[in-house]
Amino acid sequence: MSTRQIIKVKDAGFCFGVKRAMDLALKSAKSEKNHVYTLGPLIHNPQVCEELKKQGIIEAKSLNDIQSGVVILRSHGVPPKLYQEIASLGFKIVDAVCPSVKRVQELAHQLKEEGYEVVVVGEKNHPEVMSIRGTVEGETIVVEGPQEAEKLKLKGLKLHHRKVGIIAQTTQTIDNFKKVVEILLDETKELKIYNTICKAVENIQNESLEVAKQVDLMLVIGGKNSANTTRLCKLCSPITPTYHIELPEEIDLTWLKGVKKIGITGGTSTPHWLIDRVVDRLRR
Ligand code: SF4
Structure with a gap:
């Protein structure tokens, strides 16, 4: 038995939105006689997706892969156009979109209606950002961070002539969001800010930073394809040696040499x- 101390981040793991999506998916798989599909992975965690597959939930790459049955909308949300397409094809829809993501979509739509240019701080190709963009008529500007926000100035978008509304992908860090806000504050005629970062994400980030300060090694557990898990790794790395793993078997025992305290965290997926x-593996 190891004498190393393990400090677990209290809120690490499934958030409310992901739990809800999982429950709805598993309930559908049990009760539906027809095939149950998700468009893309239900959540960004390969091990969970493998489990869902065992329960009969099929991951379709596109609507072309679905002949009939039930389509589960992921917690990340879907653009309204895609929603209409799914409905028009006659599939039964199970809406597992997280209410917090829906709120961001509504705010983005509302900003455009009020005449604001919409700026989303987030990752361009993330399904949530695509779903937010899809709810806005016309163009939305997506910036990943301060460097891209600076480029907006260089591109001569003349933001200072415009009213700009800014929102964040729910899994962004507050630090990144603030930096972009600060840059745009100087550049715009009017800036309306909605901090749409999810509380569940913010709690895990803050707690992980606190734990990282107390330990000799940090292990971040979760899908390598999960944006919010990868971000936890980036946050903790400057503070203490940090490794991102999906499975306990990935722990390299040389990492533990001389390590007395280990911090454990994981993303919302x-x-x-x-x-x-x-x-368990660490204790053994
Ligand atoms: S991280 Fe927040 S917004 Fe995203 S699914 Fe979870 S609860 Fe919803």
């Missing part, structure tokens, strides 16, 4: 059973 498995 990381199941608790996977976090427990990592803790």
Whole structure:
């Protein structure tokens, strides 16, 4: 038995929106006689998607892969156009979009209606950002961080002539959002700010930073394709040696040499059973 101390981030793991999506998907798989599909992975965690597959939930790459049955809308949301397309094809829809993401979509739509140019701080190709863009008539500007915000000035978009409304992808860090806001504040005639970063994400980020300060090593557990998990790794890395793993088997024992305290965290798409498995391996 190891004498190393393990400090687990209290809120690490599935958030409310992901739990809800999982429950709805599993309920559908049990009750529906027809095939149950998700468009793309239900959540960004390969191990959970594997489990869902075992329960009969099929991951379709596009609508062309679906002949009939039930389509589960992911927690990240879908653009309204895609929603209409799914409905018009006659598929039964199970709406597992997180209410917090819906709120961001509504705010983006509202900003455009009020005559604001909409700026989203987030990752261009993330499904959530695409779903937000889809709710806005016309163009939206997506910036990943301060460097891209600076480029907006260079591109001569003349933002200072415009009213700009700014929102964030729910999994952004407050630091990144603030930096972009600061740049645009100087550049715009009017700036309306909605901090749409999800509280669940913010809590995990803050707690992870606190734990990182107390330990010799930080393990971030979760899908390598999960944006919010990867961000936790980036946040903790400057503070203490940090590794991003999906499975306990990925722990390299040389990492633990001389390590007395280990911090454990995981993204909002990381199941608790996977976090427990990592803790078990460390204890053994
Ligand atoms: S991270 Fe927040 S916004 Fe995203 S699914 Fe979870 S609860 Fe919803």
